[in-house]
Every structure is written in C-alpha cells, then in structure tokens.
Amino acid sequence: MSTRSIEARPILPGATIGILGGGQLGRMIAMAARGMGYRILVLDPDPGCPARFVVDGCIEAGWDDSRGAANLARGCDVVTLEIEQISERSMEAAASFCPVRPGGAMLAVIQDRIEQKDWLRKHGFPVGPYRAVRALDDVRSAINELGGRCFCKSAQGGYDGRGQGRVGFGPEAGTEAEVRGAWEALGEGAGVVEQAVDLEREISVMVARSPRGEVKVYPAAWNHHEHQILSWSVIPAAIPESLESEARRIAEEIADTFQLEGLLAVEMFVTTGGKLLVNELAPRPHNSYHQSERACVTSQFEQAVRAVCDLPLGDVDLVQPAAIANLLGDHWIGEDGSAVEPRFDRALAVPGVRLHLYEKLKPRKARKMGHLSAVGTTVKQAVERVLAAKAAL
Structure with a gap:
C-alpha cells in the first residue's frame, strides 16, 4: 500500500x-452506495437503464451531452463513471462543478486503444507486439510483420467481441479476403493489430486508489472467455505466488503512474512461457470482479464508493473462493426465437449459488442480463458449482 501525505477531505x-x-455496473455501484447512506444520480441515454430502478434520479442524456453531464454534476458532491465512452467535453463539463473520479486525462488515454497501448509501452509496462493501423494497407502490413496470426481491435468503442476480428486461424488464413474482413471488423477505421500469443490463461487485477493516495490491490481473478465474451471468472486465480505478486505489482504501478482516483481493472495474458502481458485497462468496476462481493472482505462496488469519496479503503483479503458465470440474453430466447423463461429455481438448488439480475427489459443474444455467483471451499468447487447452476437453467 502506498500513500501520499495530503489533507484528506472525505465525502x-x-x-x-x-x-x-x-448500466449494470452503475446499478451495482448505486446499490452499494445506498447501503452506505449516499444519494445517487445517474446519466444514461436509455430511459429504462438498469440503474434507474435503484437511484434517486436519472438524467436521460448521451455520453457526448456536455449540458447533461453538467446538470448531473450540479447536484452532486462527486461524479464517477461506469463506462469508457464518455466524451472529453462531458468530462470537462462535469468537472467544472465537482470532482470527477477517475479524471478526464486518464480516460482519454484508456478509451483509445492506440493511445492506451502506446502509453503502456512508453511507461515500460509489458505488452505484446502490436501495430497501430488507420488504413487497409496498414492492416495488411501489420499482419505480415506480426507473423500472420493476429487479433484486430477498433481504436474506440467495441467490447464483448464487437469491433474486433482475428486473422490467421481459419481456412482463409493469409488471403486478401481475410485482410479485408479484418479491416471491416475495425469499422474501416483506426485500430490496433496485436500478435496472437500462446496463452496459458487470462487474468485480471483490480486496483483501488483514493485521492489521498491509499492503494488496495485485490487478489487476481482467472477469466475464461467464449466468443470473446467473459463466460466465467473466479477469485483467486490459482496461479503461482510469484506470478500473482508480479501481476499485482504491475497493476499497482499502472494505477500510481496514472495517479488513479477510483478503480482500475488491468486485464493480463499469462503466456505458456510464464510471462505477463498487459492486455487492456478499464477505469471502473469490472465484470471479472463481480464475485468480489462474496470472495473478498470488501466488494469492488463498495470499494468504488470508498475510493471516489476519499474514505479509507476496505480490506481486500480473500474470505473464500468465489466464481461468477455471465447470463446472456440467449437464455431467454428459444431456438425458434420465441421467449423462454430460464429455470432459476433449478440454478438456485445448487449449493452456494446466488442469482443477480440487472432488470434489463429486453433480452438480446450476447447481451449481459445478469450473472450467477457461487462459493466453494476450493477454486475448482466454486467454478463447478456456478457452471452446474448455469447448465440447470
């Protein structure tokens, strides 16, 4: 834990x-904050957003609506965020009325994948080989230079597999059609082409840092993706202690370099050779730490409140292994496209399992509608329980 000696002004x-x-992250932050006695206002373009049902007020406005952001901040003592797509003008407008944590300068780096990769490399953090691309010819050259097997990601926006493509893995490997397909996956705009690495597993590390400089680093989470969407995650990551320590050190140094105020999730690759490479950063609560509500003394959502309000940060020690499994809209849609009701009663019959739904009104395929969580005496048992509950739906 590191500290800076400045006068604390807790909210x-x-x-x-x-x-x-x-969205669901804003909803879960709000639920934790309300339990601590705070009032909550949110801004979202969707009048039926998940947080609306648990907050004191909701401003219907887009991420680039600086007037809406200013109106939000006028009624607040501090503003935070749960999504990276907030425009620079909106961040500045909110900051003219109250502290915004994390701040706009950090967000500007993170919300552009080219800027983010360049920032990590400039500051000496480990990243895999990549190239910035802004034209079809750039994509073609990058794929050749990086050995043919690559992942292509749009510079801005895009998550859960959106705005992303891969090359060098299928029957079209090395063809012009594949290159053009990668360019189209980027939206025919700026992006990064990353060399595919030999993965042993994917992990993430959550860091909390308060304005006074207090830092807490959570145990690493082990993440499993399917179709480029997080399927399940478990804390602890069950990796060697030396690797865990290195991952937590890297995450803390990134947070300190940014002078983070709030939360930062650092996604990392563990290569088959035992190396750690930083994949992406998220300046907010993260899907892979939903199980922190049950695995750790302090959940990521309560910690977010503590961090942005400059309260003493909560203990992040492990209480018990816990896992989550995402519930996508597919569970509400039958093979013929008809609406179906998941059998939550069957899922909840599995020992140690809880259900968490986000009150999203319209299920769509690949849309995150909720998650299941499970605890166990071991990592293996926690994962087995949550996957058994998901299968029972």
Whole structure:
C-alpha cells in the first residue's frame, strides 16, 4: 500500500454521488452506495437503464451531452463513471462543478486503444507486439510483420467481441479476403493489430486508489472467455505466488503512474512461457470482479464508493473462493426465437449459488442480463458449482 501525505477531505454518507452511465455496473455501484447512506444520480441515454430502478434520479442524456453531464454534476458532491465512452467535453463539463473520479486525462488515454497501448509501452509496462493501423494497407502490413496470426481491435468503442476480428486461424488464413474482413471488423477505421500469443490463461487485477493516495490491490481473478465474451471468472486465480505478486505489482504501478482516483481493472495474458502481458485497462468496476462481493472482505462496488469519496479503503483479503458465470440474453430466447423463461429455481438448488439480475427489459443474444455467483471451499468447487447452476437453467 502506498500513500501520499495530503489533507484528506472525505465525502461522507448523506452526500450525493453522480454516475456517468446507468448500466449494470452503475446499478451495482448505486446499490452499494445506498447501503452506505449516499444519494445517487445517474446519466444514461436509455430511459429504462438498469440503474434507474435503484437511484434517486436519472438524467436521460448521451455520453457526448456536455449540458447533461453538467446538470448531473450540479447536484452532486462527486461524479464517477461506469463506462469508457464518455466524451472529453462531458468530462470537462462535469468537472467544472465537482470532482470527477477517475479524471478526464486518464480516460482519454484508456478509451483509445492506440493511445492506451502506446502509453503502456512508453511507461515500460509489458505488452505484446502490436501495430497501430488507420488504413487497409496498414492492416495488411501489420499482419505480415506480426507473423500472420493476429487479433484486430477498433481504436474506440467495441467490447464483448464487437469491433474486433482475428486473422490467421481459419481456412482463409493469409488471403486478401481475410485482410479485408479484418479491416471491416475495425469499422474501416483506426485500430490496433496485436500478435496472437500462446496463452496459458487470462487474468485480471483490480486496483483501488483514493485521492489521498491509499492503494488496495485485490487478489487476481482467472477469466475464461467464449466468443470473446467473459463466460466465467473466479477469485483467486490459482496461479503461482510469484506470478500473482508480479501481476499485482504491475497493476499497482499502472494505477500510481496514472495517479488513479477510483478503480482500475488491468486485464493480463499469462503466456505458456510464464510471462505477463498487459492486455487492456478499464477505469471502473469490472465484470471479472463481480464475485468480489462474496470472495473478498470488501466488494469492488463498495470499494468504488470508498475510493471516489476519499474514505479509507476496505480490506481486500480473500474470505473464500468465489466464481461468477455471465447470463446472456440467449437464455431467454428459444431456438425458434420465441421467449423462454430460464429455470432459476433449478440454478438456485445448487449449493452456494446466488442469482443477480440487472432488470434489463429486453433480452438480446450476447447481451449481459445478469450473472450467477457461487462459493466453494476450493477454486475448482466454486467454478463447478456456478457452471452446474448455469447448465440447470
């Protein structure tokens, strides 16, 4: 834990927290904050966003609506965010009325994958080989230079597999059609082409840092993706202690270099050779730490409130292994496209399992509608339980 000696000015319960974004992360931050005695306002373009049902007020406005962001901040003591797509003008508008944590300068780096990769490399953090691309010819050259097997990601936006493509893996490997397909996956705009690495597993590390400089680093989470969407995750990551320590050190140094105020999730690759490579950063609560509510003394959502309000950070020690499995809209849609109701009763019959739904009104394929969590005496048991519950749906 590192500290900076400045006068603490905590924002105490009874104050109002604003959240830029009213999705499931904003909803869960709000639920933790309300339990601590805070009032909550959110801004979101969707009038039926998941957070609307648990907050004191919701401003319907887009991520680039600086007037809406200013209106939010006018009624708040501090503003935070749950999504990276907030425009620079909106961040500045909110910051003219109250502290915005994390800040706009950090967000500007993270929300552009080219800027993010360049920033990590400039500051000496381990990243895999990559090339910035802005034209079809750039994509073609990058794929050749990086050995043919690559992942292509749009510079801005894109998550859960959107705005992403891969080359060198299928029957079209090395063809012009594949290159053009990668360019189209980028939206025919700027992006990064990353060399595919030999993966042993994917992990993430969550860091909390308060304005006074107090830092807490959570145990690493082990993440499993399917179709480029997180399928399940478990804490702890069950990796060698030396690798765990190195991952936590890297994450803390990134947070300190940014002078983070809030939360930062650092996604990393563990290669088959035992190396750690930083994949992506997220300046907010993260899907892979939903199980922190059950695995750790302090959940990521309570910690987010503590961090942005400059309260003492909570203990992040492991209480018990815990896993989550995402529930996508597919579970509500039958093979013929008809609506079906998942059998939550069957899932909840599995020992140690809880259900968490986000009150999203319209299920769509690949849309995150909720998650299941499970605890166990071991990592293996926690994962087995949550996957058994998901299969029972």
